[in-house]
Amino acid sequence: MTIARVDRRSQRSPARSGATGTGQQTDDTSNLRRRQRRRSRLIALAFVAPLVVYLAAFYLYPLYRNLDLSLRDYTVRSFVQGDAPFSGLDNFRTVLDDPTFGPAMRHTLVFTFASIAFQYAAGLALAVFFNRHFRLAGTLRALFLIPWLLPLIVSASTWSWMFNSESGVINYALHFVGVSPVDWLNSPDWALTSVVIANIWIGIPFNLVILYSGLQNIPAELYEAASLDGAGAWQQFRRITFPLLRPVSAITLLLGLVYTLKVFDLIWIMTKGGPGDASSTLATWSYQLGFGTLLPKFGPGAAVGNILIVIALVFGLLYIRVQRRQEA
Secondary structure, three states: OHHHHHHHHHHHHHHHHHHHHHHHHHHHHHHHHHHHHHHHHHHHHHHHHHHHHHHHHHHHHHHHHHHHHHOEOOOHHHHHHOOOOEOOOHHHHHHHHOOOHHHHHHHHHHHHHHHHHHHHHHHHHHHHHHOOOOOOHHHHHHHHOHHHHOOHHHHHHHHHHHOOOOOOHHHHHHHHOOOOOOOOOOOOOOHHHHHHHHHHHHHHHHHHHHHHHHHHOOOHHHHHHHHHOOOOHHHHHHHHHHHHOHHHHHHHHHHHHHHHHOOOHHHHHHOOOOOOOOOOOHHHHHHHHHHOOOOOOHHHHHHHHHHHHHHHHHHHHHHHHHHHHHHO
C-alpha cells in the first residue's frame, strides 16, 4: 500500500509542475499585454498633448478671459492691476439697452445671410460649370482662388478704391451706361451693401472648392442613366446633384456662417462701421467698445463678443441636430 501511494504521488507531481508552468506563462503574457497597453496609452497621450496645450493656450484661456472681462467692471487701471470688481450681468444689460445694439444685430444678420446666400449660389454654379472638365478648367479654377488667397487687408483696400465715389472704377463703369455716380462708402443707404459685395467676392472661392470636391464624389453613372431616361440638365441637377450635395452643402454653409459672423477687418478697413452706424456689426461694435475710444469699455466689448459666440454656438447645435435627423 505504501509503495502504491508513492508511485501515485510521483505520477501526479509532473502534472502539477506542468500546471504551475502554464500558469506562470499566462501571468507573464498578461503582464506583457498590460505593459503594451500602458505604453500605447502613453504614446497616444504624447501625440495628443501638443494639441491639448494648443487648445488650452489659444482657445480655452482666451474664452475664459473674455468671459471674465464681461462679468467684471474693468477700467484701464483695473485691467492692468487685475482688481476689477465683479459686476455679474451688468455689462450684458448695458449692451442690450444700448441703442446701437438693434442696428448692429440687424446689420450682422443681413451681412451674414446675404453673404452666405450669394456665396453659396455663385460657388455652386461655378462648381457645376467646372465639373464638365473642359480645356483650361484647372487653370480657370486656380484663378478663381485668388480672392481667397489674398490677405484681407489687400482685398479690402482694393474694394475701397473700386468703390471710391470720385475715382473708383465702379462709378466710372456706371457713367458709361448712363447711371449717376453712387457714394458707396459714405452713404448710409449703400455702405452695408458695399461691404456685402466685397465679402461675397472673397467667399466665393471657398464655396467653389468645397462644392467642387463634393461633385467629384457623385458617380457619373447616375448622370448617364438619367440621360438615357430623358432627363435634362435642370432635372439632373434637381434630382441628382443637389440632393447628393446636401451633406457637403450643410458643412459649407455652417463654416461660412461661423466665419462671416466674426468678419471685422474687411468692414473696418472699408467703412469703419460707418457712416454713423450704417454698416456697424456686432464684431465692429465690440472692437469700438474695447479699443476704439480713449476710455475703452472692456466689459461691454467682451459682452458683445460673447453674444457673437453664443449665436455661432446656437447655429452649430442646430446644424448638428439637422444632420442627425438626416442620418437617422
